Amino acid sequence: MGFGLLSLLTWLPVAGGVVVLLLGDRGIKAGRWVALATAVVAFGASIPLWTGFNPDTFDYQFVERVPWIPALHSTYFFGVDGISMPLILLTTLITIPVIVAAWTVIEQRPAQYFAAFLIMEGLMVGVFSAADALLFYFFWEAMLIPMFLIIGVWGGPRRVYATLKFFLYTFLGSVFMLVALIYMYMQTTSAGQGDYSIAAFQALPLGAVEQKWIFFAFLLAFAVKVPMVPVHTWLPDAHVEAPTGGSVVLAAIMLKMGGYGFLRFSLPITPDASREFDWLIILLSLIAVVYIGFVALVQTDMKKLIAYSSIAHMGFVTLGAFLTYDIVAATGKLQGATMGLSGAMVQMISHGLISGALFLCVGVMYDRVHSREISAYGGVVNTMPKFAAFMVLFALANSGLPGTSGFVGEFLVILASFNANFWYAFLAGTTLILGAAYTLWLVKRVIFGAVANHHVAELTDLNAREFIILALLAVGVLLLGVWPAPLTHVMESTLQHLVQQISASKLPL
């Protein structure tokens, strides 16, 4: 099977990025439009993934497979299933507001800015599309380069520290994953046919000791990316220093790769080690939900607050994913176990939209006042009523208000944890209070009240450009909130298959 839609979605943005780069800062007027056109076309081209998707099978769809490195038995193997398809759509969608938000705001080296985001979009789609482990790793690492530059060139005052920390943390995590991947490839080789495809790895019989090592190698890579406590410290730094677009992509998509990695690699490849250490992941997830929730409460910097809130929300993703074993053990049935997983998936998509939108909101204010301190604002609703409406909506969604997408994911995970253990559910449930506390308190201090100072008094409301991108995301948040069925429907078979994979032990009895 030759090249197809997924290759287009991967390489079109990269090509668009190169064109923008070649047009340069002098041709930035044309460059902007090329960037926007590329992003819009890529999003348009990704819609057939949704409409043409067959939800009744867990097999890879839109498959492309051509030889890449025959010497290593690695193929250029693309395909999507119910887990990766929504994430690809999220990626192509989020890139549009990122491009639009930077339209005139980025004054320094704008061509490179747009190019970096487009190239990164392509690489991120590649990560989600790759069905070959080596190809996956290839995109997974390559993606760090544009992000490193984005934070380092257009970031805040401590950008160099933040971007080096970001790169080194993620690189350290990934190197050991690579070592594990090579090991598994060699196992497939000794089993006869050398193969780097993820499916071959999932089918690989692995002993208990091997699984443990591989599990921890993966954990290092994915925990850093999610990020989980205690390797989360790069995220607040990176978020605070990154330009608005960088924060949006980081929160909306990059963090999801950690969750995706758990679902695609850790759980199906090392089911027994995952079962053995699920308490560890659950513990770390609950710490993220509760402890990081408190940490978020005391932040004085808006971006930092949202960054911590991201860590807490991603705790739900890992919690939902690793609850499966306890649910199966508690109920003895496989059916109920998909609930935690679909909660994790919905949470990823929803958090992508909400956190992206919140960072855009902060960006809107930052562009006007050039401060991210909460104390620099107050009473913004008086001068920016339209903006305030959006900000309040996203804040409520972030705290999990029913009717918004934030509710669906959290609700599913909490519901699933009741099946597993009451105390899990109890602790996870505290997010409804903590999340509401830190988000609403933020809104109260920034949006409501009397006009705090002359900066706020001079604010101008959203322009058309900003209005459109926030409205776009608001529609997504509400749509997913009131009608999540289409999303849960497409991933149902895939998740059922996943539950079967992870509950079947690879160990000899």
Place this chain on the structure above:
Amino acid sequence: MNTATAFTWASLQPALPEIYLTAAICVLLLADVFFGQRRRGLAPTLTLLILVGGAFVTGEYANVSERILLFGDSYVTDPLAVLLKLFGFLTIALALLYSRGYLERRGMMRGEYYVLALTALLGIFVMVSANSLLTVYIGVELMSLSLYAMVAFDRESGIAAESAMKYFVLGAIASGMLLYGMSLIYGLTGTLRFDELAAIPPGVPSLGVILGLVFIVVAIAFKFGAVPFHMWVPDVYTGAPTGVTLFLSTVPKIASFAFAFRLLAQGMGSIATTWQDMLTPLAVLSMVFGNIIAIAQSSLKRMLAYSAIGNVGFILLGFVAGGEKGYEAALYYTIAYVIMTLGSFGVLTLASRAGFEAEDLDQFKGLHKRDPLLALVMMILMFSTAGVPPFIGFWAKFNIFQALWLTDHYWLIVIAAAMSVVGVFYYLRVVKLMYFDPPGDLPEGSASGVAVRAVLALNAAAVLVLGLVPNALIQLCAGVIG
């Protein structure tokens, strides 16, 4: 084989690269003596033509498909030799091309420099094709003596003379070690030929052989610049004029690989575990020291010197892993490293100009603003050397990891992985300086010609393309080793 047979064309043909190169060196020497004073561009241009012609001759007439022994079986040629010779022609052509403007501005563009470069190449070819201890030794000396002279070529520079002296004295000691080790091995086995040495019974060799091996390994480690025999590397890299460092950091690496491969892997293959045990600490120490000390450098040349030491550790790991896969990985790593280093020292050479040596890290601040092309090329090379996909450096490290897995060297994998993370830090710092920092009061614009810059851009493009589609080179390496 009857050594008394008169030489015929057919029997000489496989050695054509060396014969051609020797003749060409004489021609160049004469041409320079008679016309060099009037036409200053003669030597570089003629050298380039010689190299192109040499690559053609090698590819067309000396391209063997199997192993052939010549000259009393002391000379060998095989597909590996052909590959390394062709790559040698390419490397030296690029190295001389990048440094041409640099040499011209410093009054070093004289015929002798190019003659020395070609004799160094001849020495490398002899090492690549050596099948006896003496042939290797001749090759090593021919190459080293040319290099000593090249380092000292800038007569005005005291520091260059000092480094040349250091290089020479330490190099002479290493040569002595090599000879001593060889004499022990010869005395105990009664043969100089690698194919006969390969018949040493496997298992634990006699103490005398081990002793001889120790001296040989030390000499190899010295030529590679592996810790603890690395002391000359930072000083010579820094002290030599940048154009010479460019040469020094690339071309001899091919020779070092051939040296180790012919002597250890082929000659001493039957007692591989013995020398692999000796190489293991050298490899680990090189990776650890090279990468960690590189962090503390403020001179880019010195940083790249320590980076070279760290990378040598990875190449040695390929030998430690051993077996076809291990040697393939080492060969691939060598080729990748040479391509990348050509580019990065090429950037240093092109960034220098009259009265301004681009050596210190601080001089690369804001290079992006002053010279976007050089900055872009350097960024690609730094990410590649750090081992980040989609560049060739990633596959180089990848192959080493894979070879180590195959031979169950678990701890070496962990150390290598950890050290590649350490390496990332200082490579990224270069990117940081070029892209994130504002330029100081450093000169703007470019002093180098369009053609050279285009070649440099192609160099960087090769690093990217070979990273995107790595199969051909991996298979090529597998083909010539297997």
